[in-house]
Amino acid sequence: MWLRNFFAFSEVDRVGHLRRDAAWLGERIVHPTSRFVPVWRDRNLFHAGAEPPRAALLPAHEVPRDAGETILLGSDDAGAYFAIDLSAYDDPMAVLGRPDDLEFADLRGIGPQLDRGHASLLAFARGMVWWHSRHLFCGVCGSPTVSADAGHVRRCTNADCGISHFPRTDPAVIMLVTDGDRALLGRQAAWPQGQHSTLAGFVEPGESLEDAVAREVREETGVVVGEVKYHSSQPWPFPCSVMLGFTATAKTTEIIVDKTELDDARWFERDYILNHSDDAEFRLPRPISIARRLIEDWLGRS
Numbered sequence: 001m002w003l004r005n006f007f008a009f010s011e012v013d014r015v016g017h018l019r020r021d022a023a024w025l026g027e028r029i030v031h032p033t034s035r036f037v038p039v040w041r042d043r044n045l046f047h048a049g050a051e052p053p054r055a056a057l058l059p060a061h062e063v064p065r066d067a068g069e070t071i072l073l074g075s076d077d078a079g080a081y082f083a084i085d086l087s088a089y090d091d092p093m094a095v096l097g098r099p100d101d102l103e104f105a106d107l108r109g110i111g112p113q114l115d116r117g118h119a120s121l122l123a124f125a126r127g128m129v130w131w132h133s134r135h136l137f138c139g140v141c142g143s144p145t146v147s148a149d150a151g152h153v154r155r156c157t158n159a160d161c162g163i164s165h166f167p168r169t170d171p172a173v174i175m176l177v178t179d180g181d182r183a184l185l186g187r188q189a190a191w192p193q194g195q196h197s198t199l200a201g202f203v204e205p206g207e208s209l210e211d212a213v214a215r216e217v218r219e220e221t222g223v224v225v226g227e228v229k230y231h232s233s234q235p236w237p238f239p240c241s242v243m244l245g246f247t248a249t250a251k252t253t254e255i256i257v258d259k260t261e262l263d264d265a266r267w268f269e270r271d272y273i274l275n276h277s278d279d280a281e282f283r284l285p286r287p288i289s290i291a292r293r294l295i296e297d298w299l300g301r302s
């Protein structure tokens with residue numbers, strides 16, 4: 001079964017085949033049905049004070065031409081969508097000419113209350129703008145780069161180099177380790193009091209996803225895992241990850257917590273989790289997280 005996690009609900013077609021179609025792009029970027037998704041210093045734009053929060057998708061005539069880097073996000077039956085980076089301005093509201101009824105805010109906090117399609121579109125925009133902002137210079141020769149292919153490539157301007165740089169996504173594995181009716185959950189010191197979650201970590205170069213799962217679990221808790229099964233994935237462009245969810249069965253159960261990574265890790269009985277309401281002793285991660293999805297599926301609640 002194909003499972004979609006939060007931030008993965010966009011119905012917008014990314015239209016990769018149109019990113020080099022200059023005529024189509026030139027027409028769409030000024031078309032009255034096109035919508036712009038502004039990003040300002042890692043923040044997305046919302047209608048101020050809306051309950052529930054609503055994403056602000058602005059028509060072309062409300063966004064000054066050349067206000068910032070534009071990136072084609074995609075297209076659906078309603079029109080095309082472009083991200084625009086307003087980070088160069090100290091007062092982006094003045095650029096938009098609508099200072100009173102719009103506000104920039106962090107998508108991570110507001111996301112769960114948004115329309116799922118809009119949340120996914122805003123996450124895509126934020127991730128692309130972030131990537132552009134950190135690849136202004138070629139990592140090979142140090143020359144400036146310029147945006148190409150409607151914002152999906154940055155190309156080195158040095159004719160002797162000319163290398164293309166592509167948007168970066170860092171794969172991270174996240175896994176629910178079980179031993180019969182027990183699940184291995186850890187917590188980091190910086191998390192809200194009592195919050196426990198699945199283990200997670202970045203995939204290293206030259207490493208399979210299954211090996212990354214086994215390595216991270218062993219590093220963080222000392223537990224050796226056997227069978228590893230893929231579950232689902234979640235885009236996490238905060239700033240540039242994709243979470244790859246797995247379940248794994250434990251071959252050993254003794255826990256030795258790596259205190260540089262975790263504050264604590266323990267086996268929790270299924271009945272304890274099912275019967276415990278959130279408090280300072282134990283609470284689960286946020287409902288939109290793939291970690292929560294992995295746990296809920298194991299509990300049989302989702």
Ligand SMILES: [Zn+2]
Pocket residue numbers: 138139140141142143156157158161162163
């Ligand atoms: Zn270069």
